[in-house]
Amino acid sequence: MASIGKVKKERINWKEIKKQKVLLLLSAGYVIYGFIFCYLPLAGWLMAFENYKPKAGFFHSEFIGLGKFRQLFLDDGFIRVIRNTLAMGVINLVTTMVAAIVFAILLNEVKSQGGKKVVQTISYLPHFLSWIIVTGILHDALSGTGIVNDLLVRFHLLMEPLNFFAYPKYFWWIVAFANVWKETGWNAIIYLASITAIDTALYEAAAIDGAGRWARIKYITLPGIKPTIIILLLMNAGNVLNAGFEVQYLLGNGLVQSVSQTIDIYVLKWGISQGDYSLGTAAGIFKSVVSITIILIANEMAKRAGEERLF
């Protein structure tokens, strides 16, 4: 935000518009797209404030103000899904970021170009699998007769196969593991790119000064990619509440439902399944508001710390 007096604000006039007409035309497509697909559906938020019935439609459903929000926050179930969503969101954010950074640095240290390419390609392939396949693999691998139990029992780490999905205490970590497995290779690409942007002269100078590998990672690579890390952290912070739907929906079961259900599953269950579209919309609005708030707070914190920020 240019402060007053610092930069003279240019007035928009016809000449300026003419000069930039190609640019304006190019961006028009996105504005129209954004308007139709992002802003028009917002009219649907109206549903959250009325007792919406599909038969009566938007205009003839009873208006009830904040009644649905009150119902939402009086429901223990909703408080529980907020907790689950936040917990899984934060765990996923931290584990996937750390894993991607570590992986990128390790990969960068590999000297053989061929080996590096092969590992990188293989590691990002899981990103292209859909969740239904990944959860299928996990379900098999972690089942009583799956490979994980088989190994644990054979190495005498366990006496009996352990049914991982039957205990709430494991669930969040299984979800985190699934995310790490699926996304590490993909997320590492951006860090690898930013590592390549670091001036190689720095490494040479450090090597002459007697810095070992570890010291070079610590004093050159990590500080070099810090801006990237911060920006990605900020962008992902807004996604914390998007902790997932498919994974929890597909891996969950009755025994772990108190820790497995996220806001999205809650919306599906009460909004869609029980036909209470108003309640579902209210939960969705709550989620959006919290997401925006989190981004604003995270951005402000980055600004205060004098780091890169989004706006």
Place this chain on the structure above:
Amino acid sequence: MRRKQITALLVTGAMVLGTISGCSKGTAATGASSKEDGGIKEFTAFFAVPGDEINDDNEIQQHLAELTGAKVKETWLTGQTAEEAVGTLIAGGEYPDFICGSDGTSQLYDAGALVALDDYIDDYPNIKNFFTKLEWEQLRQADGHIYWIPQFNNSYEKDMQTTHNDEAFWIQTRVLKWAGYPKITTMDEYFDLIERYQEANPTMEDGTKNIPYTILCDDWRYFCLENAPLFLDGYPNDGSCIVDLDTKKVKDYNTTPTAKRYFQKLNEEFKKGIVDPESFTQIYDEYITKLSTGRVLGMIDQWWDFYVHVNDALKQQGLEDQGCNYVPLPITIDKGVKNRWHTSGDTLNVGSGLSITVSCKDVRGALKFVDDLLSEEAITLRNWGEKDVDYLVDQDGLFYRTPEIRMKVSNTAYKASHLCPYSYFPVWTGMSQDGINAAKPELQPNEFLDSLPTNVQECLEAYGCKTYVEMVGENEIPGPWYPIYTFVGTMTTATPGGTAWIKMRELKHEYLPKVVMAPDFEAGWDEYLSAYETCNPQAFLDEVQPEVDRRIKIAEEAAAN
């Protein structure tokens, strides 16, 4: 710097919008169409139950298209619950031509998605004759119209039931054979038999380990765990609660002394390793795969929930010869309690059926198709298949199949490319309209007996039975309210009772498996009871009672007139 800020702003903007738009839930519904293709009308249908899609060039579907002038592209539920699928369709506002909402039927009705059929029915004789006048009256909804046609349990001429198409404690014939076909009538005897067999034969012939007892608990199918106390006490399948046969009062089966004994038994068996440790985390597909390998000795389930896939798989793998097929047992909690697992006669499920949606552009064409599908020729094609290919006719006009044909029609690929039962369209069961044959192969006495695996034949014979039904015995329909689950299925969160019902279901999903797995059963049971009370089950029972009374009153009035 400035440009960077603008870029950043745009990125953020896009991101925030992405977050916001996450809550607008649009879905592409199957577009309703009834386009003409070479004189053949094409309709779309969605059935909110799991099913097998058939190939587009299916042969019998083509025959039926020539016969009726129309064909229907059927789609089924995949990976969702009926209510989710239906709710998504309603949110989208576009429907296929035909729909069967199953558990989501009342939502479709509430959303005004269905076409009232009562003005049309008189013009279609086969549809009109499908129900009696009284039955059509029972199908009228609160607004006085008829919106759906129940498809099943409607016998032509007479009930020909040979299979126990309902819930039971099932057991593999090899277990009974090993023990010399003992008389098993109580839960304790049942588990004792399984334990003894498992100790003597821990593996199958090829060395695969047996799973003595498994419990399906996936989503709505958790009835395999939760409603046994109802049957153990000798009540018929009212589904969601007990209706006392004498007092006509609604009672809760979730907290009865029998329920406690049943779950305590499961808890003991779980600790002994008899209950499959994966019971509560397995999904339906995994369960069916387990049964199809022949490893599972016994379970509670509804016959319709497993028999198609499991019996065909056992046949294709030759596991029938190892005695891996299931037969039902008349189990109750104690000796002397009369079992009512099987209710004979037609039970009209007024809660759901085949509907035509407001998206259908050719309601009359759609109804004509339903009407044509009920003709003798069409029903034979749907149920028996093609003459001389899928069945043969003897000199008396009786249909029969050879072992080769039976093997062929149980093959998945053949079913997809050749057979077309249109199974969620109304269909007669019982007798065929030719007066000689049964409507379906499995109902034809000679064909039923011949098609049974040798082991099952031997088992039935040992118990002096001719059909599966005789294994558990028959019972009359207990009263005009029966089955009350057709009402409970229509309850929604709009009422306190409906909300209580949904909360109870959700809570039982979590706590009943916990009770079975609890290291200390008594503590687990107490925890369940106190959590259960918070759902306010009384509100649920209080809303079911008036409906029982109402149904009894209607029947009394009809009888008086």
